[in-house]
Amino acid sequence: MHGLQRGVLAALGVALLVLPGSAHGQIPRWDGGGGGGAAVVDRGVKPGDQVVLDFYTAAGVVLHEVSGERLVDAQGDLFLPYIGNVHVLDRTAEEIRNMLVKRYESYYQAPVIDVQIKFRVNITGAVRAPGNYLVEPTTTVVDVVSLAGGLGTSVSSGVPGGAADASRIHLFRDGDTSVIDLRAGSADPQILGMPVISGDWIWVPAEPLSAWRENVGLIGGVLSIAASVVWIATVVN
Incomplete structure (x- = not known):
């Protein structure tokens, strides 16, 4: 009996170590103030953003060597x-x-250049496809959630913590945190x-009850395996 108790306690300890949210870094940390609604800011590109160029000569010919998608490097530069x-x-x-029209006028007469920007944003948490996304400036938080496959549900495969808590989605922006109810x-x-x-960094937390259900299931599975191992050891001995 003492061996079984020790096995169960050891298994419980293992389960607690692997519970979602128990590892460091599972819950996002952000240095800075928070609470206020994030204001819409008209600002330019940052490192990691994408600049899409369509370059035409005065005759309407596309200059393919200049046209295309380019990422802004760590110094905030494009190489063209x-x-x-x-x-x-x-x-x-x-x-x-x-700026580009002025620079390229030395090579082409009256060049026509169209510039589009795609911002780099990150979404993590209880969504189906977390990660970095390049999005157009008109993209909203709801759009980013959709790009990430939508909010997790209790039956979503591979979504940490199960169902998402749509009432407290966190938006981290420039050191501030906004909690959004979707x-x-x-x-x-x-x-x-x-x-x-x-x-922008969007974090979608899991519903506490959903996370608890998954945690209970994980503990039960670990305890069941541990009990089987202890039983086998008892029979062998």
Whole structure:
């Protein structure tokens, strides 16, 4: 009996170590204040964002070597054919377009350049496909959740913690934290229409009850295995 008790206690200890949320870093940490609603900020590109260029000559010919998608590097630069590095940090699409037209006028007469920006955002937690996404400036928090496969449910495969808690989705932005309620009938229309900006981090927590159910199931499974091992050891001895 003492051996069984020791085995059960050891198994319980193992289960507690592997419970979702028990590991360091499972719950996001953010240095800075919080609480206020995140304001819509009209700001330019940051490292990791994507700049999409469509370059045409005055004759309407597409210049493929310049056109295309390019990531802003860690220094806030783009490397482009003929003109080399272009510093675009914190510049808007219109500012980048004007800069490139001026630089390329030395090579092409009256070039026509279209510039689109895609912001890098991150979503983690109880969604089906967490990760980094490149999104257009009009993309909202709801859009990012959809891109990540939607909120997790109790039957979602591979979603940590089971069902998502749509009432307290966290938006981390520039050191501030906003808690957003996306439940049907409870969401603020202004929040629903608020676009994300570069560097936004969205964390979707799991429902406490859902997480508890999964934890109980995990503990039960570990204890069952431990009891079987102890029983086998007792029979052998």
